[in-house]
Amino acid sequence: RRRARARSGTRPCGLRELEVRVSELGLGYASEETVLFRYCAGACEAAARFYDQGLRRLRQRRRVRREKVRAQPCCRPTAYEDEVSFLDTHSRYHTVHELSARECACV
Amino acid sequence: EAPLGLYFSRDAYWEKLYVDQPAGMPLLYVHALRDVPDEVPSFRLGQHLYSAYRKRLHENNWIRIQEDTGLLYLNWSLDHSSWEKLSIRNGGFPLLTVYLQVFLLPTALREGECQWPGCARVYFSFINTSFPACGSLKPRELCFPKTGLSFRIRENRPPGTFHQFRQLPMQFLCPNISITYRLLGGENLPFRCAPDSLEVSTRWALDRERREKYELVAACTVHMGAREEEVMVPFPVTVYDEDDSAPTFLGGVDSTGATSAVVEFKRKKGTVVATLHVFDADVVPASGELLRRYTSTLLPGDAWALQTFRVEHSPNETLVKVNGSFIRATVHEYRLVLNRSLPISESHALQLAVLVNDSDFQGLGEGTLLLHFNVSVLPVSLRLPSAYSFTVSRRAHHFAQVGKVSVENCQQFTGIHVQYDLQLSSANCSALGVVTSAEDTTGILFVNDTEALRRPECTQLQYAVVATDQSTHRQAQAPLLVTMEGTYMAEEPGCPLSCAVSKRRPECEECGGLGSPTGRCEWRQGDGKGISRNFSTCSPSIKTCPDSHCDAVESSNPNICPQDCLRGSIIGGHEPGERWGIKAGFGTCNCFPEEKKCFCEPEDSQDPLCDELCRMVI
Numbered sequence: 001r002r003r004a005r006a007r008s009g010t011r012p013c014g015l016r017e018l019e020v021r022v023s024e025l026g027l028g029y030a031s032e033e034t035v036l037f038r039y040c041a042g043a044c045e046a047a048a049r050f051y052d053q054g055l056r057r058l059r060q061r062r063r064v065r066r067e068k069v070r071a072q073p074c075c076r077p078t079a080y081e082d083e084v085s086f087l088d089t090h091s092r093y094h095t096v097h098e099l100s101a102r103e104c105a106c107v
Numbered sequence: 108e109a110p111l112g113l114y115f116s117r118d119a120y121w122e123k124l125y126v127d128q129p130a131g132m133p134l135l136y137v138h139a140l141r142d143v144p145d146e147v148p149s150f151r152l153g154q155h156l157y158s159a160y161r162k163r164l165h166e167n168n169w170i171r172i173q174e175d176t177g178l179l180y181l182n183w184s185l186d187h188s189s190w191e192k193l194s195i196r197n198g199g200f201p202l203l204t205v206y207l208q209v210f211l212l213p214t215a216l217r218e219g220e221c222q223w224p225g226c227a228r229v230y231f232s233f234i235n236t237s238f239p240a241c242g243s244l245k246p247r248e249l250c251f252p253k254t255g256l257s258f259r260i261r262e263n264r265p266p267g268t269f270h271q272f273r274q275l276p277m278q279f280l281c282p283n284i285s286i287t288y289r290l291l292g293g294e295n296l297p298f299r300c301a302p303d304s305l306e307v308s309t310r311w312a313l314d315r316e317r318r319e320k321y322e323l324v325a326a327c328t329v330h331m332g333a334r335e336e337e338v339m340v341p342f343p344v345t346v347y348d349e350d351d352s353a354p355t356f357l358g359g360v361d362s363t364g365a366t367s368a369v370v371e372f373k374r375k376k377g378t379v380v381a382t383l384h385v386f387d388a389d390v391v392p393a394s395g396e397l398l399r400r401y402t403s404t405l406l407p408g409d410a411w412a413l414q415t416f417r418v419e420h421s422p423n424e425t426l427v428k429v430n431g432s433f434i435r436a437t438v439h440e441y442r443l444v445l446n447r448s449l450p451i452s453e454s455h456a457l458q459l460a461v462l463v464n465d466s467d468f469q470g471l472g473e474g475t476l477l478l479h480f481n482v483s484v485l486p487v488s489l490r491l492p493s494a495y496s497f498t499v500s501r502r503a504h505h506f507a508q509v510g511k512v513s514v515e516n517c518q519q520f521t522g523i524h525v526q527y528d529l530q531l532s533s534a535n536c537s538a539l540g541v542v543t544s545a546e547d548t549t550g551i552l553f554v555n556d557t558e559a560l561r562r563p564e565c566t567q568l569q570y571a572v573v574a575t576d577q578s579t580h581r582q583a584q585a586p587l588l589v590t591m592e593g594t595y596m597a598e599e600p601g602c603p604l605s606c607a608v609s610k611r612r613p614e615c616e617e618c619g620g621l622g623s624p625t626g627r628c629e630w631r632q633g634d635g636k637g638i639s640r641n642f643s644t645c646s647p648s649i650k651t652c653p654d655s656h657c658d659a660v661e662s663s664n665p666n667i668c669p670q671d672c673l674r675g676s677i678i679g680g681h682e683p684g685e686r687w688g689i690k691a692g693f694g695t696c697n698c699f700p701e702e703k704k705c706f707c708e709p710e711d712s713q714d715p716l717c718d719e720l721c722r723m724v725i
Contacts, residue, residue, distance in 0.1 A: 028638040028680030028693030028709075097676065 013042035013075035040104035047106030077101035114224030116269035133275035153208030241281035250327035266309035350467040352388035365479035375522025491585035502626025513549035524577035536565030605666035607698040615645035622647035622667035642692035675703025
């Protein structure tokens, strides 16, 4: 059994930024350009509800077994950047929709 | 434009002005060339000085012109306070350049409408110091103005003087420096520089159709005591065109001066039936005026011809080699175009005449040309092959493609609309349907009723294929025999409706899906090279899907081939299709047609990170 992970100092769920080359995203695009990649990260303990506790206990009692359930809120984007465009090494433009997060929340 | 009679040899002149230069100092000469002999130019200055941005600054009290010689000179010295005054009027922008307008009489003098050939601008660059000492001037400054020289001379016009080399302020303020000029570049050229006056003139009339540009070189030698220095600058002369050439034929014409054309399978409105090229050595009228002045008229024959055909004209500039150099000329393309779509029953033979008129032509003879088109419109008869025979597997799914039917030459059809239908001539085992593919006028046979396929009494189906022309309702028929083969096997439970849902080869090949002719989906293994047209995917039949083309059967249901037909979002590295679907994808592409989504991603054995973070470990 693992101790509760809530250490003081873990940042709460929020937007983080990373400057990445398009080729690093591993989407198959060969491009030298850099894009600003915003993603959601951080802890969500404070967002737990009765639902999460109840579901966790039911799962321990093997009442919920069949399906994949998530008994903990997860830090996910609730809104995305519309589009980012870049030029690839063959001088063709590509536009990628919803590549990067705009708002985050524990859901 | 109407012939003005006289024109400037340049549209802009340049000179420097310094502070406190003496009144009476000559500045420069402007030159006018004649259109007809015996004309005498008379020059007049515009009333105002303008800033470089066409802002009127002040009445011109400083500079005057000699009406007959075209000499501009300072009538009044320009001191600092005059310049300050001009600068303030310029709205705070630093004033470096002003200009004056010079008009040629007897043209209408309208300020603000300074356009070559009847008006030229004289720009003065202001230097905010007094004139430098003669010894400190560089040869380049002594010899030529700062801005390059270039000249315009009209063809077929009387020769005349168009330039004077001397920099008058230099000569006036530094009389002790001796400067001589020469014109280099061909002794037999029509230009001459008089040794005494240093005036450059043409010796005879020029002809643009022989030579359009003269790249001369002006050389200037400065003698400063014992030192001599030579400076050379380019001295380009451009010959301006006039409409002195009549249009002539250029290729595509047989001995009778006509071109022949056949209208048969391409009957759509807008089809180019025949093309003739007309050559004209001129480059005037210019493009803005050209279509108005260079007319083409389809001469009235019968009403049918005037209704059915129109003439399209597009002029193009070309280069012609004359005496080893290239001269611009015009090639006019005249296209005979169908003005309406022709029904397949129409049949005609006619000769059309088009009158081309170069209305600006000023030479001797006619500026017109008659183009002839011999056109044969042939009727098209619909013919199907004698018989069709196809086999279908009993395991085929709905929308599985069985084969194609088509009338002869249908690949070449445009503007002919043929519809295909099936008429069942045997028992009520109607298992097939047909859709007409508009792009190539073929009919695609597909499985329309899987239940009828499996009935034991339906082993051979007799159909008649009927091709109907939409406009004339003419028909062609052919018998069609469809043979069922194989035995029906029930589908695995839990298989998706669409083959495209499967992401891996095993699950792809153990299921069938909408559109699969064998009852099983087929796996296409891609090349795995980045975003490629050859991506891995699962489809009902590799022959038809994905082929970057959403055919008539595939478009009838989104589950058949979303790879070609999806109108939704594609997630992952991809290139969208021209209209819809996936043109190229990264790795394996699978789709969920109900959600209107496709995903392209190389196979990845790692679990996503979030699952790990969010997993409750017990």
